Amino acid sequence: MSNILECRSLSFNYGDGNSKTSVLKNLDFRVKTEERIAIIGQSGCGKSTLLNLLAGLDMPSQGEVLIDNKNIANMKERQRTELRAKNLGFVYQFHHLLKDFSAIYNTALPLLINDFDKNEALTKAENILKKVGLESRTNHKPSELSGGERQRVAIARAMITEPACLLADEPTGNLDERNAKDILDLIIELNSNQHTALLIVTHDLSIANKMSRQLELTDGHLNER
Ligand SMILES: Nc1ncnc2c1ncn2[C@@H]1O[C@H](COP(=O)(O)OP(=O)(O)O)[C@@H](O)[C@H]1O
Ligand SMILES: [Mg+2]
Structure with missing residues (x-):
């Protein structure tokens, strides 16, 4: 299996001099094709910082x-x-859907902003909304959807480009227990069916236990559990 994501001797600090906070210390870590990984850790330990670095949204201090x-x-x-x-x-804790757009346009957005043919993009969006159980909600705007349904649209939007790896930052953090379980099952199903690697950040051990590998981030270090 090849690597989709890798970090080598990765360190990250906020600030410098007296105000320097060292959040990540010398991390070495790989995500391979179709792997299913959980990163757990206390709030504030640097999980979101790590995901942003792996996605190239922030640049490392070292590594x-x-x-x-x-x-x-x-x-x-x-x-x-x-490349990203x-x-x-x-997928994030909050859905970040565009409020003036219907579910189908929100889902198709990653294709539409890349000049993908509009009709093809909308057909693809319709198909993937069907897969996440929202075929009867395609023309609803976010305000007309429940919390769980909005998160399903966010997942559909993330999956429409058929990514090799899905990065999910506390994807069920904002949902009740029932919806959280459904959303997690859906993410795992997409991971199996579409052969997408999964890197899920959570402080919920019941979610982490459904992944094939669990890593714990403490004091800036990442350790296998
Ligand atoms: N822009 C910032 N400037 C300074 N410190 C920050 C900034 N963003 C986050 N931090 C600090 O970095 C640490 C890690 O934050 P974060 O990655 O969001 O943690 P987690 O996602 O695990 O809750 C926290 O102590 C937080 O206060
Ligand atoms: Mg976070």
Whole structure:
């Protein structure tokens, strides 16, 4: 299996001098094709910081990040954006859907902003909304959907580009227990059916236990559990 994401001797600090906070210390870590990984840790330990670095949304203080075996350090922002769009999908705790757009347009957005044929994009969005159980909600706007349904649209939007790896930051953190379980099952199902690797950040051990590998982030270090 090849690596989709990799970091080498990765460190990250906020601030410098007296106000320097060292959040991540010398991490070495890989995500392989179709792998299913949980990163757990207390609130504030640096989980979101790590995901942002792995996605190339932030740059490390030290060390390297490779997406699809390509070192992103010396790339132009545009190349980095393309590499990210081609390989990674994102789901966050809050859905970040555009409020004036219906579910189908929110889902199709990653394709539409890349000049994908509009009709093809909408057909694809319709199909993937069916997969996440929202075929009867395609024309609803976020305000007309429940919390669980909004998160399903966010997952559909992340999956429409068929990413090699889905990065999920507390994806069920905002949902009740029932919806949280359904959303997690859906993410795992998509991971199996579409052969997408999964890196899920959570402080919920019941979620972490459903992943094949669990890593714990404490004091800036990442350890297998
Ligand atoms: N922009 C920032 N400037 C300074 N410190 C920050 C900033 N963003 C986050 N932090 C600090 O970095 C640490 C890690 O934050 P974060 O990655 O969001 O943690 P987690 O996702 O595990 O809750 C926290 O102590 C937080 O207060
Ligand atoms: Mg966080």
